[in-house]
Each structure stands twice: as C-alpha cells, then as structure tokens.
Amino acid sequence: MISAVDGYVHEVFRSIQGEGPYVGSLQIFVRFSGCSLRCVYCDTIKARERVPHCALRGREPERTIPNPVDAGELASCVRSLAVVTPGIHSMSVTGGEPLEQVDFLKAFLADIRECGLLVYLETNGLFEDAARSVSPLVDIVSLDVKLPSLCGGGDLFAVYRRILPVFRDREIFCKVVIAEGYDPAEFDEAVSLVAAFDKRIPFIIQPATPTASRGGVPGENLLACYFKAAVHLADVRVIPQCHRLLGLP
Numbered sequence: 001m002i003s004a005v006d007g008y009v010h011e012v013f014r015s016i017q018g019e020g021p022y023v024g025s026l027q028i029f030v031r032f033s034g035c036s037l038r039c040v041y042c043d044t045i046k047a048r049e050r051v052p053h054c055a056l057r058g059r060e061p062e063r064t065i066p067n068p069v070d071a072g073e074l075a076s077c078v079r080s081l082a083v084v085t086p087g088i089h090s091m092s093v094t095g096g097e098p099l100e101q102v103d104f105l106k107a108f109l110a111d112i113r114e115c116g117l118l119v120y121l122e123t124n125g126l127f128e129d130a131a132r133s134v135s136p137l138v139d140i141v142s143l144d145v146k147l148p149s150l151c152g153g154g155d156l157f158a159v160y161r162r163i164l165p166v167f168r169d170r171e172i173f174c175k176v177v178i179a180e181g182y183d184p185a186e187f188d189e190a191v192s193l194v195a196a197f198d199k200r201i202p203f204i205i206q207p208a209t210p211t212a213s214r215g216g217v218p219g220e221n222l223l224a225c226y227f228k229a230a231v232h233l234a235d236v237r238v239i240p241q242c243h244r245l246l247g248l249p
Helices: 071-083 098-115 128-137 156-167 184-197 219-230 242-246
Strands: 009-016 026-032 053-056 063-066 090-094 119-123 140-144 171-178 203-207 236-238
Touching (some): 009 071, 026 071, 026 098, 053 071, 071 098, 090 098, 098 119, 098 128, 119 128, 128 156, 140 156, 171 184, 171 219, 184 219, 203 219, 219 236
Parallel strands (some): 009 053, 026 090, 090 119, 119 140, 140 171, 171 203, 203 236
Antiparallel strands (some): 009 026, 053 063
16 A cells, blocks of 8 residues: 555656647656556557656666655656756656546645746546646646547547546647547547637647557548648647657657
C-alpha cells in the first residue's frame, strides 16, 4: 500500500515537444507509469504498466530511483534538471495516464508550481473527478480525445462532453489521433463535441506514426478529416509526431 503522495513514474527527461501547437518547444517531460487504456497505436507501451524504477535522464550520469517515488523527491529531480537546462518552455506531465494517480499528481504539481515552471498536462481526460481536482494546478491542457474503435470501445464521447467544461479556465487544445482502421463517423463525432463546447479551441489531427504492424493514414484521408473539421472549428491543424522525425524521445 503506497501513501497518497507516492506514485509510479516511468521517466524524467528533457526533449523537444513533438506534438500539437507547441511543437518545437523545449520541455522537461515527466512520464507517469500506468494506463488502463489499450490504444492500438500506443507509442509508449513500456509506460502502460507500473515499473520498479524511474529513469532520470538529461544529466550525467543518468540514474534511476526506485518506485514508488515521493512527490517531493520527484519535484526536486525536476527542479535540478530545470536549473541546468536553458530555454525551457514548460514541464509536460504525460504518460501512461497522469490522472490515474491523482493524489500523487496533485502533491507533485503543488510542489512544482512554487518554482515557476508552466505545467503542461497531457491526458486522455477520462477521469472526471481527477480532472476537476487537478485543473487549478495546470496551465496548458493537451486533451487527447480518444476514438473508441481505436482505444477499447465504450461511450467515451459522453465523458468528453463533461470533461471539456472542467478545463474552461485553462489554456486547452484537443488532439485526435487517427490510425489505420479509424472510424470516420467517430472522428465526426469528436469534431462535433469540441465545436459544441467552443469552436475556437485548437483542434489537432495527429496521424499515428506507422509501425511494422500498422500502416499509416493516407494523405487524402488526412485532407478529408481536415475539411470536415474546418467546417465546424476555427483552428484546425494536421501535425504528425515531429519528435519521431527528429529521432528524439
């Protein structure tokens, strides 16, 4: 049994943000360990399960610390990396799924905010109570709107209709990953639910990076998605995973 301020983290590192409207920005990444979804295009499979150690990268020598890690110790690791890293835009909390460890996340973010780093939360947003409690502690929200057919099914859109207002006072953009075999009707529904909340929210169409087992989405499909979204939303962009093109984590 771990305490409310201990949690599982896969790794801490610094890199270029490769997704969404902040592509190209330098961030410190804190990748949480554990995610209950099984998206077919997942590119962080090793972070799906809780791991025994957290890897600390970006300083020499690289090292590990045992999980579960204390929220204060994690914040100290991030601060020490920030001190030796010029030009940081923000700290990205990603996963895994950060909201699945909400008490640990809240304790960690409360500590981090004292050092002035902008907090960028990447989340699937499917944990409503957790999202509500964390919202005041974050600055930027990357809401990854999942298409059910690619992520295990279920009525995910009903959850997103409730989640979007939770982040009303935060800077937010929505990202929809489309992969081989995606359901165009689900994409249309994702567009509709975001437009119904706020047509001005940036809407990022992200083609999944092809793998040996799953092909890419043809360019004409991406254009078709863009045109569908642009009818209803003011700011639509197609952005691939640029960090993969750069060979970065």
